[in-house]
Amino acid sequence: MTVQRILMSSLIENSPFIEEIFNRKNIKILLSGFFEKFGAKCPTGSFKDYITGLTLYFRRKKELVVVSAGNVARAFFYKASVLKRPLTIVLPEYALKGLKIPVPPSKTVTIYAIKGEYNDAIDFSKELVANNPEKYEHEGGLSNEWRIKGLYRLFRRLPEFDVYFQAVSGGVGPMSVYETSRLTGRKLPRLFLSQNLPYAPVLSAVMGEKMPEPEEAEKILAKVLSNAKTNISLLSKLINESKGKIYGITNDEINEMKTVFEKYLEDEIDYSCGVTLASVRKAIESGDIKKNETLLIHITGGGYARIKKYSPDERQIIKV
Numbered sequence: 001m002t003v004q005r006i007l008m009s010s011l012i013e014n015s016p017f018i019e020e021i022f023n024r025k026n027i028k029i030l031l032s033g034f035f036e037k038f039g040a041k042c043p044t045g046s047f048k049d050y051i052t053g054l055t056l057y058f059r060r061k062k063e064l065v066v067v068s069a070g071n072v073a074r075a076f077f078y079k080a081s082v083l084k085r086p087l088t089i090v091l092p093e094y095a096l097k098g099l100k101i102p103v104p105p106s107k108t109v110t111i112y113a114i115k116g117e118y119n120d121a122i123d124f125s126k127e128l129v130a131n132n133p134e135k136y137e138h139e140g141g142l143s144n145e146w147r148i149k150g151l152y153r154l155f156r157r158l159p160e161f162d163v164y165f166q167a168v169s170g171g172v173g174p175m176s177v178y179e180t181s182r183l184t185g186r187k188l189p190r191l192f193l194s195q196n197l198p199y200a201p202v203l204s205a206v207m208g209e210k211m212p213e214p215e216e217a218e219k220i221l222a223k224v225l226s227n228a229k230t231n232i233s234l235l236s237k238l239i240n241e242s243k244g245k246i247y248g249i250t251n252d253e254i255n256e257m258k259t260v261f262e263k264y265l266e267d268e269i270d271y272s273c274g275v276t277l278a279s280v281r282k283a284i285e286s287g288d289i290k291k292n293e294t295l296l297i298h299i300t301g302g303g304y305a306r307i308k309k310y311s312p313d314e315r316q317i318i319k320v
Contacts, residue, residue, distance in 0.1 A: 001013070001014055001015040001016065001017075002014055003038050003039060005039045005040075006154065006157050006158065007050075007153065007154055007157065008032070008040065008041055008042045008043070008049060008050070008154075009030055009031055009032040009040050009042065009047070009154060010030075010031045010035065010038045010039045010040040011028060011029070011030055011031075011158065011159075012028065012029040012030075012031065012038065013028050013029075015027075015029065017264050018264075021260060021261075021281075022280060022281060022284055023284070024284060024289075024291070026292070026293065026294045026295060027294075027295045027297065028159070028161060028294065028295065028296045028297070029296075029297050029299060030158070030296055030297065030298045030299065031265075031299050031302075032046060032047035032049075032050075032154070032298065032299065032300050032301070033045050033046060033047075033267075033269065033270075033299060033300070033301050033302035033303045033304075034302070034303035034304070034306055034307050035265055035267055035302065035303045036303070036306070037265065037266055037267070038265070040303075043075075043078055043101075043102055043307065044071070044074045044075045044077075044078045044101055044102070044307060045071075045074075045301055045302060045303050045304045045306075045307050045308075046071035046074070046075060046270070046300055046301035046302075047071075047151070047154075047173065047298070047300045047301065048071040048072050048074070048075035048076075048300075048301075049075050049078075049079075050150040050151045050153065050154055051072075051075065051144075051146070051147040051150040051151060051172060052075045052076050052078070052079035052080075052150070053079060053150065054146040054149055054150045055076075055139065055144060055146040055147060055150070056076075056079055056080060056083060056085050056087075058146055059137065059139070059144075059146065061137065062134075062135060062136055062137035063086045063087065063088060063135055063136055063137070064076075064086075064087055064088070064136075064137055064138075064139045065088045065089075065090060065125050065128060065129055065136050065137065065138050065139060066087065066088070066089050066090070066125075066139045067089075067090045067091070067121050067122050067124075067125040067138075067139075067141075068089065068090075068091055068095070068121075068224075069091060069092055069095045069118040069121070069223055069224050069226065069227075070095055070098055070223070070224040070270075071224060071270070071300075071301050072170075073089050073091050073095065073099055074098065074099055074100070074101060076089060076139075077089060077099060077101050077105065077109055077111075077312070078101040078102065078103065080106060080108060080109050081101060081103055081104070081105050081106035081108075081109060082103060082106075084106050084108050085106075085108055086108045086109075087108065087109045087110070088109075088110045088111075088112065088128070088136065089109065089110070089111045089112070090111075090112045090114065090121050090122075090124055090125040090128065091111070091112070091113060091114065091121050092113070092114055092115075092116060092117055092118055092120065092121045093113040093114060093115050093116075093319065094223070095113075095223075096111075096113050096312075096317070098304075098308070099111070099311065099312060100307075100308035100309060100310060100311050101307070101308070101309070101310055102307040102308075102309050102310070103309075103310065104310050105310055105311075105312050105313060105316070107313070107316060109312070109316060110316055110318065111312055111316055111317045111318065112124065112125075112128070112318050112319075112320055113317055113318070113319045113320065114320050115319075115320065117214060117217045117218070117226060118217065118223065118224075118226045118227055119214065119217075119226070119227070119228050119229060122227070122229050124320060125138065126138065141170050141172075141230065142170050142171050142172055142175060142230055142231050142234065143231070147172045147176075148172065148175055148176050148179050151172060151173065151176035151180075152176055152179060152180050152183065154176075155176055155177055155180040156180050156183070156184055158296070160186055160187070160294075161189055161294045161295065161296035162187075162189055162190065162290075162293035162294045162295070163189055163190045163192055163244075163283075163289060163293050163294070163295045163296065164177050164189045164190070164191050164192065164296050164298065165192045165193075165194075165276050165279060165280050165283075165295065165296065165297045165298065166192075166193060166194075166276055166298045166300060167193070167194045167195065167196070167222065167225055167249075167272040167273070167275035167276045167279070167300070168193040168194065168195060168202055168225065168235065168246070169224055169225045169226070169227045169230065169272070170227055170230045171202075171230050171231065171234065171235045171238075173298060173300065174191045174193060174235065174238050175234070175238065177189060177191065178191070178238055178241075178242070188241070188242050189242065189296070190242050190243050190244045190245075190293075191238055191239055191242040191244035192244050192245050192246075192247070192279060192280075192283055192288075193235070193239065193244065193245075193246045193247075193279075194246060194247040194248070194249050194275045194276060194278070194279035195222075195225050195246070195247075195248060195249070195275065196220040196221060196222040196225050196226075196248075196249055196250075196251070196254065196271070196272075196275050197220070197248040197249060197250050197251075198212060198216045198219055198220070199212045199216040199217040199219065199220045199225075199226055200212065200225075200248045201226075201227075201228035201232070202230070202232055202235055202236075202246060203246050203247070203248050205232040205233075205236065206232075206235075206236050206239060206246050207246075211228065214228075219251075220251065221251050221254055221255070221271040221274070222254065222270070222271040222272040222274070222275050223271075224270070224271075224272050225272055225275065245283065245288055247278075247279040247282050247283070249274075249275045249278045249279055249282070253274075253278040253282075254271055254274035254275055254278055255274065256278070257274050257277035257278045257281065258271065258273070258274035258277070260277075261273070261274075261277055261299075265302070265303075267302060267303045267305075268302055268303065268304060268305065269299060269301065269302035269303075270300065270301035270302055270304075272300065272301065273299045273300060273301060273302060276297060276298065276299065276300070277297065277299075280295065280297055
């Protein structure tokens with residue numbers, strides 16, 4: 001097994017354990033979390049740490065409004081606290097318990113905690129910006145070019161691969177892989193994405209099925225994947241253009257793969273990473289992967305226990 005540190009992440013290659021789990025070779029694991037054993041040290045424990053610095057540096061005209069149910073909120077909360085930059089975070093109230101960062105929080109950050117689900121937080125954030133256009137600007141999600149450029153710094157340093165696996169919510173990961181291929185002239189990898197059943201809005205849209213009812217979002221473990229308002233048509237285009245696929249993964253499938261992989265890492269991983277890992281097994285067992293293809297599995301978050309130290313001050317939280 002070889003482990004290479006790449007910026008804040010680590011790349012694992014030729015791991016007998018991984019090869020045994022999936023019963024095949026040519027598998028690379030990209031760890032973007034806080035896993036000291038493997039040298040991965042994203043400050044807030046996820047790949048979203050790549051997207052915050054450039055965004056906050058280049059977007060200064062107005063106060064940014066960031067909406068998130070997890071990793072994005074934590075990453076922006078951390079970076080804005082380090083830089084002492086004004087920032088407004090909107091999240092569903094249940095996500096407050098995970099909003100802990102490795103440094104004392106800055107008073108420059110305001111947090112709106114919304115009763116309801118992720119999509120309710122998205123609606124509130126849009127209303128907040130619309131009612132205060134002179135003060136606020138929406139961070140933009142997938143349409144924020146600095147998110148893509150931030151992750152480009154990571155992906156352009158990786159060795160080439162044929163298939164990319166990641167659970168998807170907003171879509172910045174696969175979009176950054178696409179842009180990296182375009183900018184470097186590399187072959188576009190097949191994008192194999194996944195979501196958590198029964199609430200899988202991107203999967204439903206790609207399959208031409210009826211969108212799941214909002215209450216279904218309460219049933220999934222990987223709640224960070226419950227964004228139904230991302231650019232689904234763009235994600236569909238990326239999947240089709242790359243000759244990729246999207247899978248639906250159940251809670252039981254998540255727990256099974258999450259448990260196995262956590263024993264290997266000796267640390268926790270995000271539920272969304274369990275979705276990713278289960279989709280790899282499903283793709284292999286269904287014959288969707290060719291024997292000679294090299295797979296890159298992106299573990300996008302984990303190791304949170306070591307970096308979740310400081311909660312926001314109650315005075316900077318506004319409950320709605």
